[in-house]
Structure formats: C-alpha cells, structure tokens
Amino acid sequence: MYLFVTVGSHKFDELIEYMDTEEFHHFLKKLGFAQMTMQIGSSSYIPKLIYKNNKNNNINNNNKKEEDDDNGYNLLKKVKYFTYQNDLNKFYDKADLIVSHGGAGTTFECLRKNKKILLVVNKKLMNNHQMEFAHFMGTSNYVEICISLETLMENIYTCLKKKSYSVFPKPNNTESFLRDLQKLMHGR
Numbered sequence: 001m002y003l004f005v006t007v008g009s010h011k012f013d014e015l016i017e018y019m020d021t022e023e024f025h026h027f028l029k030k031l032g033f034a035q036m037t038m039q040i041g042s043s044s045y046i047p048k049l050i051y052k053n054n055k056n057n058n059i060n061n062n063n064k065k066e067e068d069d070d071n072g073y074n075l076l077k078k079v080k081y082f083t084y085q086n087d088l089n090k091f092y093d094k095a096d097l098i099v100s101h102g103g104a105g106t107t108f109e110c111l112r113k114n115k116k117i118l119l120v121v122n123k124k125l126m127n128n129h130q131m132e133f134a135h136f137m138g139t140s141n142y143v144e145i146c147i148s149l150e151t152l153m154e155n156i157y158t159c160l161k162k163k164s165y166s167v168f169p170k171p172n173n174t175e176s177f178l179r180d181l182q183k184l185m186h187g188r
Helices: 015-020 022-031 049-056 090-093 104-112 129-139 151-162 177-187
Strands: 002-006 034-038 076-082 096-098 118-119 144-146
Touching: 002 090, 015 034, 015 129, 015 144, 022 151, 034 090, 076 118, 090 104, 096 104, 096 151, 104 118, 104 129, 118 129, 118 151, 144 151
Parallel strands: 002 034, 002 096, 034 076, 096 118, 118 144
Antiparallel strands: none
C-alpha cells in the first residue's frame, strides 16, 4: 500500500517529524504499507529515515523476521519527500490513503478521486480556518480528522478500516454543499 502526505505551502514540522520515526514506519508496515511520499512544503525539518532506509532496507543477513529486528528493517521499502510540485495528481491517484494538512483545495481534489483522506489540523496556523473546515468535513462524514498527533496512528487505523464515507457531490451538484460550508465559515 502507498501513503501520500501533503502539508501544502505552510510549515508543519511536527507532522513530518512524527512520520519520520521508526515507530511510525513500523506501524504503517503492520497495516500493509510499503511506500510513503511526503510533500513537506516550507517545513524546516528534513526527513532523515529516508537515508537509513536506503542503506538498510531489504537487507537481512541473519534471516530474522522483520518484526524482531530494530536495525532499520522495520522501515518502509520506499520513502521519498519533496518540497513542492505543480501537480500532485499522480500522487493522489496512486495513494491508498492521503494524510493532508486540511487545505480545502487538496481535500476537494482527493474527494473527487474517491480517496480516503485523514485531515491533520496544523494548530500553529493563525485564525485556524483549517480546524473549522476539518470539523465540518469530519462531521459530514467525508473524511477522518486528527486533532492531535498523539492520536494519529489511531486515526489512520480508523480511516483505513471504515467501510464508507459520504459521497462527495459532483461539481454540478455542489451548491447546497457550498451553502453549508459558507454558513459554517461565516458563523450563520
């Protein structure tokens, strides 16, 4: 399985750093993931396990079970990152799960592709419109939301195991959705 992570143009070091841990890689492998790509935006944290991954992964000299080895073998098979790209559609298309910063554009694009999305709210943003947007999308059953990195793994598990989410309206049928969203954003 393939995980795509996107933080948009803002800095979200906490999320990228959390996903760059052996514990998180091990968790993903247990769920069946083999690959992860991270769009890190303007984050100052640069993933480090990608280098350990390239040196150690798929090497098993002692024929140990992967679950028993702490020397880097619990890392995903393929991990990449980049700052920005003009078009993320190839990543969305390939992904079994998308973990996103909660930007409306990204969310709508992924929902139109019928992708499972976990919105992770970046609490450090001023006037956190992402929190309101994520709450609306979550309570409307379009996405799963994560309010704290402490629950990220649990939220990923829930998102993957959930059988169905609400079907996102087609572009010609979005008027009522947009009205509801405007009411939410303008407090009416």
